[in-house]
Amino acid sequence: MAIALVTGATAxxxxxxxxxxxxxxxxxxxxxxxxxxxxxxxxxxxxxxxxKVECLKxxxxxxxxxxxxxxRVASSSKPIEVLINNAGFGIKDxxxxxxxxxxxxxxxxxxxxxxxxxxxxxxxxxxxxxxVIVNVSSVASFIAGGTYSAAKSYxxxxxxxxxxxxxxxxxKISALCPGFTRTEFHARGKMKMTGLPSYMWLTTDQVVxxxxxxxxxxxxxxxxxxxxxxxxxIARVAPRPIVRRAGINVRRKQRVK
Numbered sequence: 001m002a003i004a005l006v007t008g009a010t011a012x013x014x015x016x017x018x019x020x021x022x023x024x025x026x027x028x029x030x031x032x033x034x035x036x037x038x039x040x041x042x043x044x045x046x047x048x049x050x051x052k053v054e055c056l057k058x059x060x061x062x063x064x065x066x067x068x069x070x071x072r073v074a075s076s077s078k079p080i081e082v083l084i085n086n087a088g089f090g091i092k093d094x095x096x097x098x099x100x101x102x103x104x105x106x107x108x109x110x111x112x113x114x115x116x117x118x119x120x121x122x123x124x125x126x127x128x129x130x131x132v133i134v135n136v137s138s139v140a141s142f143i144a145g146g147t148y149s150a151a152k153s154y155x156x157x158x159x160x161x162x163x164x165x166x167x168x169x170x171x172k173i174s175a176l177c178p179g180f181t182r183t184e185f186h187a188r189g190k191m192k193m194t195g196l197p198s199y200m201w202l203t204t205d206q207v208v209x210x211x212x213x214x215x216x217x218x219x220x221x222x223x224x225x226x227x228x229x230x231x232x233x234i235a236r237v238a239p240r241p242i243v244r245r246a247g248i249n250v251r252r253k254q255r256v257k
Contacts, residue, residue, distance in 0.1 A: 003026060003078060003081055010034060013136055016204035017212075019045065020208050027051050028045060029056055033059045066116060070116055082131070082134075083118065085135045118158075132173075138177055176222045179227065181207050
């Protein structure tokens with residue numbers, strides 16, 4: 001049975017992706033920092049979908065722990081057919097006010113870890129000429145909304161590059177670029193979101209269903225939700241000064257207590 005590995009699999013988009021892949025018959029390797037929660041999710045998915053679930057406790061900001069995940073995705077005896085690079089977090093503060101250690105952790109989780117895991121898994125995927133990598137980016141990658149946007153821009157462009165590089169293979173690369181989605185993300189980042197109208201919120205299951213459909217179809221950029229398709233289209237063609245101002249306004253509103 002094919003195996004899928006999901007980082008940040010205990011909540012939000014990662015948890016929804018783990019459920020979807022288990023429902024489709026994939027055995028799973030789920031990665032997160034919280035081992036008790038990881039085990040709870042593993043037992044639930046295994047019981048519900050009758051698949052094997054392997055737990056891998058790892059803090060992706062720690063090089064030695066990231067290396068453990070790299071080793072697993074590079075395995076030839078139990079190859080990974082699907083890699084979902086989902087783990088991530090945001091920082092509410094401006095770059096000027098935030099701590100350098102937090103900014104480094106942001107880069108470690110949002111940029112370094114997906115890059116290294118993709119590099120590690122692609123060796124086996126290329127040999128088999130099959131596989132799927134989904135990098136969970138954001139519509140924020142199209143604006144200038146702080147270092148989070150900058151990191152997500154890397155993921156979007158990185159995905160576009162790999163998609164083009166591997167266009168003559170059966171390996172599919174996709175960047176999932178959701179908008180505001182109901183997860184633990186904003187609460188963990190202590191971001192103010194009460195002013196956002198309800199129609200701007202998506203559910204994780206909506207996001208993941210669209211992403212998986214697009215990934216299998218070979219679509220490099222997946223943008224769930226009509227509202228975010230329109231906004232991202234405007235962001236990509238509008239004059240950059242306007243896009244920059246809009247981005248910073250969104251960030252400032254999230255900082256207000």
